[in-house]
Structures are given as structure tokens and as C-alpha cells.
Amino acid sequence: MKTVIYYFTGTGNSLWTARRLAAEIGGADLVPMAGFNGGGTESNYESVGFVFPVHMWGVPRLVIDFLKKLDTNPGVYYFAAAVNAGQVSRTLIQLRNLMKSYGSTLSAGIDVVLPSNYIPWGGPGPAETVRRRIDEAGETLRCRAAAIAKRESAPVDRGPLWQRIVFTALYRLTFPRISAMDKGFLADDKCNSCGICARVCPVGNVAIREGRPAWGGGCVQCLSCIQWCPKAAIQYGKKTSAYERYHHPEVRLVDIIRAAE
Ligand SMILES: Cc1cc2nc3c(=O)[nH]c(=O)nc-3n(C[C@H](O)[C@H](O)[C@H](O)COP(=O)(O)O)c2cc1C
């Protein structure tokens, strides 16, 4: 059975998840969602996965835009992993409904908890917590992959009811504002003009002007630019200069640059 996993990632958690899932189900092609232009190549696959981070308690805009371009097929087995920091909320239900609106079924949806990359609220936490989360996520993927390999159907994972009520309202409130949230970024004097922030942006929203990054107002808030800057020179508000940067320890800068190209 030929499988493809489409992924979106800012700091590598979702790429690592996609790799682990691919290995556990006996192999899959991995294709970044960023820059996907449709074209129907997906029709060669009998099984299609989506792996992406939860953003603001729901499906990120980049994933919604990607799905609009995907040539969906009701005969294909669809599965997903929503990678998050402990609040998956209604994300996989939202994705299941989106797939339904395209005439297809999301047959499996896994809640995968990994360290938080949402630096405006703080760093990823102590090293042992990071390690434990990664180990537990690996175990979750190992257990759940067998059903996906056998193309079984089950209700998608979801957060508790209170989360789905409170955070769905917040998702609706924040979603239209996300693209302009890059107004909060600035580069401080540690910037050495290396241009990495521009190269990791999956939507080409960062340009280097006079040696400094400039944000274009079309942000998807993946936080790649702030997290991968080798000088920790990008700040978002007043607090981030004190917070530790994060990316998944098994994912390299070159992987993120490739995924953004
Ligand atoms: C803009 C933004 C919003 C986020 N919202 C949530 C959220 O609603 N729930 C949650 O558990 N984690 C949230 N996170 C954390 C990420 O989902 C989590 O760290 C994820 O593993 C990052 O995956 P990546 O490394 O593939 O980008 C958010 C992160 C970002 C950047």
C-alpha cells in the first residue's frame, strides 16, 4: 500500500512525528505542505496522512489552504496526527469536518503531545520534561500506528468538553488576526544578517532588508523564524529575550529549510 504523509512544521515536532509514523507503518513518502501546489500526484496513493501542529486550539491556516489544493478521493484512507503541547481541543474534529466537506473521511486522528514551541508564553520547560514528552510521544505513535497500517477506522482524538467549548471560541477570535501578528516581531542588536529567518519561513513572509529581517504581514505563526535564529536575536514582545529557544533535538535546520522551499 502506497502512503504519503503531508506535514507542516515550525520547530520540527511535526516533522519528527511524521518520520516516526512513517517508520512505524512500514514506510511513507514525506511531503511538506508548504509550497504544495496540487497537481494530482496524491492520486497515486492509497493512504494519505496529515501531520501538523495545533495552532490556537485548531487547524492552522496553512493546513486549511493546503487542503483546498489537495485532490481528495473518497476511496483513499486518510489519517492525521495533531501535534500539540497538551491542548488538542477540537482540532481533529475540525479536520474531520473539513475532510467531510471535501467528500472524504478522516479515519484516524491521533493527539500527539510534544514540548511547546509557543515562546510568547515561555520556553519548552526543563530538559527532563522535554525528554519525557518525546519518549511518551514515541510510545503513543508506536501503539497507534498498527491500526493505521491496517487502515482501521476509529473516532478521532479530542480534548475534554470544557476545552472544546472555551478554546473553539478563542480559535474563531484569533484565526482572522494571525497573519498580522508578525507586527510583534523585531530583531535586536545580536542579529548578524545571516538570513536564516527568511530561509525557514514556510510562506516567504520574511525578507532581509539592510541586513535585518522585515516581516510582510502574511504570517502563519509557525514561530520558525524566532526559534531557529542562531543568535536568539528575534523577540516577540518584551519577555522572549529571557526564554529558551526550542526545536526538536532530532530535527536539523537544513530539514526546516528544505520543508520551507
Ligand atoms: C501559534 C501557536 C499556537 C499554538 N497553539 C497551541 C494550542 O492551541 N494547543 C497546544 O497544545 N499547543 C499549541 N501550540 C504549541 C504547538 O502546537 C506545539 O509546540 C507543536 O508541537 C509544535 O509543532 P512544530 O514543531 O511541528 O511546529 C501552539 C504553537 C504556536 C506556534
Ligand code: SF4
Ligand atoms: S536569523 Fe537571526 S541573526 Fe540571522 S538574519 Fe535573522 S534575525 Fe538576524
Ligand code: SF4
Ligand atoms: S514570519 Fe516567522 S512565524 Fe511567521 S510564518 Fe514566517 S517563520 Fe513562521
